[in-house]
Amino acid sequence: MVADFNTCDDEGYLEWTDRHRTGFVINTFRPPARAYLMLHTGSCRHITTPDHQFSSASWTGNEYAKVCAARRAGILAWSMEQFGVEPSRCQQCRSVAAREGVLKGHRPHAAAAGSDLPSREI
Ligand SMILES: [Zn+2]
Numbered sequence: 876m877v878a879d880f881n882t883c884d885d886e887g888y889l890e891w892t893d894r895h896r897t898g899f900v901i902n903t904f905r906p907p908a909r910a911y912l913m914l915h916t917g918s919c920r921h922i923t924t925p926d927h928q929f930s931s932a933s934w935t936g937n938e939y940a941k942v943c944a945a946r947r948a949g950i951l952a953w954s955m956e957q958f959g960v961e962p963s964r965c966q967q968c969r970s971v972a973a974r975e976g977v978l979k980g981h982r983p984h985a986a987a988a989g990s991d992l993p994s995r996e997i
Contacts, residue, residue, distance in 0.1 A: 877942060877943070877944045877949055877950060877953045878891055878942070878943040878944070879940075879942050879943075880935045880940060880941040880942070880943065884935050885935050887935075888935050888941055888943070889923065891917075891943050892917045892918075892922070892923050892943070893923075895917045895943065895945050896916075896917045896918040897916065897917060897918070898916070898917035898943060898944060898945045898946075899914060899915070899916060899917065899943070899944050899945075899946070899947050899949075899950040900914070900915045900916070900917055900919070900922050900941050900942070900943045900950075901913065901914055901915075901941070901942040901943075901950055901953070901954060901962050902915060902921075902922055902939060902940075902941055903939070903940055903941075903942065904938055904939060904940065905935075905938055905939055905940035906940065907940055907942065907957065907958075908958075909957075909958040909959075909960060912954055912958065912960070912962035912963060913962060913963050913964075913965055914950065914954075914961075914962040914963065914964050914965060914968070915965045915967075915968045916965075916968045917943070919965060919967055919968045920967070921965060921967055921968075922941065950962075
């Protein structure tokens with residue numbers, strides 16, 4: 876199921892991302908437009924942690940809208956249906972997802988703390 880936070884509903888949007896940290900979010904213009912479709916995971920800090928507060932509707936207000944889905948297949952289908960293209964992938968999410976194993980279906984945080992740090996010869 877695709878949840879469309881196209882209106883100014885930051886509260887609903889942040890609640891959704893909190894409940895679906897392994898879900899997927901497309902950040903797009905408001906109204907959604909083919910020119911900007913960026914796919915993030917639900918836990919990406921780009922779309923959940925404000926660097927600066929724009930307004931009381933920072934996430935879903937202003938010029939941006941969010942489209943959310945619990946499954947990657949769902950959100951890709953939405954993008955194909957609406958615009959006939961797949962969204963771009965956020966580079967930040969890709970590295971986080973790979974590290975936490977989110978995209979492989981592994982439990983997040985399964986790796987020991989610090990195991991992703993480069994090993995260093997002493
Ligand atoms: Zn991201």
